Amino acid sequence: MLLALATDTVLSDPGPRPRFAWLSLDALTVDPRYQRDIETERSRANIRQIAAAFVWTKFQPVTVCATATAGAYAVIDGQHRVAAARLRPDIPQIPCWIVAAPELRGQARAFVGINRDRVTITPIQMHHAAVAAGDPDALHLAEICARTDIEIPRHQISSGQLSVKQTLALATLRKALAQHGDGPVMAALTLLRAAWPETPAQLRGALIAGAVAFFVQHKGREIDRDRLARALAETSAADLEEQARALRTAFGGQAVLALRQILTRMHNKGLREERRLPEV
Numbered sequence: 070m071l072l073a074l075a076t077d078t079v080l081s082d083p084g085p086r087p088r089f090a091w092l093s094l095d096a097l098t099v100d101p102r103y104q105r106d107i108e109t110e111r112s113r114a115n116i117r118q119i120a121a122a123f124v125w126t127k128f129q130p131v132t133v134c135a136t137a138t139a140g141a142y143a144v145i146d147g148q149h150r151v152a153a154a155r156l157r158p159d160i161p162q163i164p165c166w167i168v169a170a171p172e173l174r175g176q177a178r179a180f181v182g183i184n185r186d187r188v189t190i191t192p193i194q195m196h197h198a199a200v201a202a203g204d205p206d207a208l209h210l211a212e213i214c215a216r217t218d219i220e221i222p223r224h225q226i227s228s229g230q231l232s233v234k235q236t237l238a239l240a241t242l243r244k245a246l247a248q249h250g251d252g253p254v255m256a257a258l259t260l261l262r263a264a265w266p267e268t269p270a271q272l273r274g275a276l277i278a279g280a281v282a283f284f285v286q287h288k289g290r291e292i293d294r295d296r297l298a299r300a301l302a303e304t305s306a307a308d309l310e311e312q313a314r315a316l317r318t319a320f321g322g323q324a325v326l327a328l329r330q331i332l333t334r335m336h337n338k339g340l341r342e343e344r345r346l347p348e349v
Contacts, residue, residue, distance in 0.1 A: 085169040091162045119153035130164040191225040217258035238274035253284040264301035271306045279328025300335045
């Protein structure tokens with residue numbers, strides 16, 4: 070799809086062209102009047118991580134501007150990258166994008182504009198990029214989804230736009246795989262797909278977590294999965310979550326445990342005593 074501006078669009082003045090240069094770290098300064106504080110433990114940890122894993126292919130040029138002091142440049146964007154480079158004795162210079170903003174107000178406006186207009190990468194976009202990059206965890210999750218007929222959308226969308234196979238529960242799936250392994254996760258996803266093969270937006274994070282907990286709790290026991298899928302098909306994920314909210318006080322406020330109990334009761338309904346799963 071080709072993009073084009075409307076014919077009556079008023080174009081902004083782009084201003085002076087920036088220039089590119091490799092600058093010494095000693096020439097870079099930070100003005101605390103508009104820059105963020107990097108003295109928090111979270112920032113320090115981030116800086117140490119950048120420094121330890123530093124590779125040029127991941128390093129974007131820092132945005133700076135010349136100051137009133139000859140040979141000195143104020144950092145507008147990239148303070149954490151500068152701090153990380155300073156921890157490395159093998160990196161005396163870094164690539165910089167030098168813009169024209171010699172006054173404090175211009176520097177602060179540039180800082181706000183860069184951070185306000187920046188397009189944040191969503192976890193879903195990051196997941197697909199990690200798959201393309203060959204990240205083992207991302208590839209593993211992609212394999213689990215493929216084997217259970219589940220899809221993670223290519224882009225962030227609303228739940229109302231989901232197809233019958235799609236889920237936004239990326240964090241839930243990652244956590245479940247890390248805690249319980251492939252078996253319970255695949256069993257849960259297969260169950261939910263069987264229950265609602267033509268109904269979109271049923272693969273919700275809370276219900277996936279509850280279904281995983283169900284299979285973890287009853288591991289090694291005989292589970293009538295087809296029967297449970299038919300019972301689930303008569304309701305919806307939203308209704309099950311509403312039922313769970315009513316039960317949460319009995320389970321210390323944990324929705325996962327409440328949903329696990331609901332699934333167990335649905336499985337047991339109408340079964341002979343010897344075939345029932347323990348309702349704990």
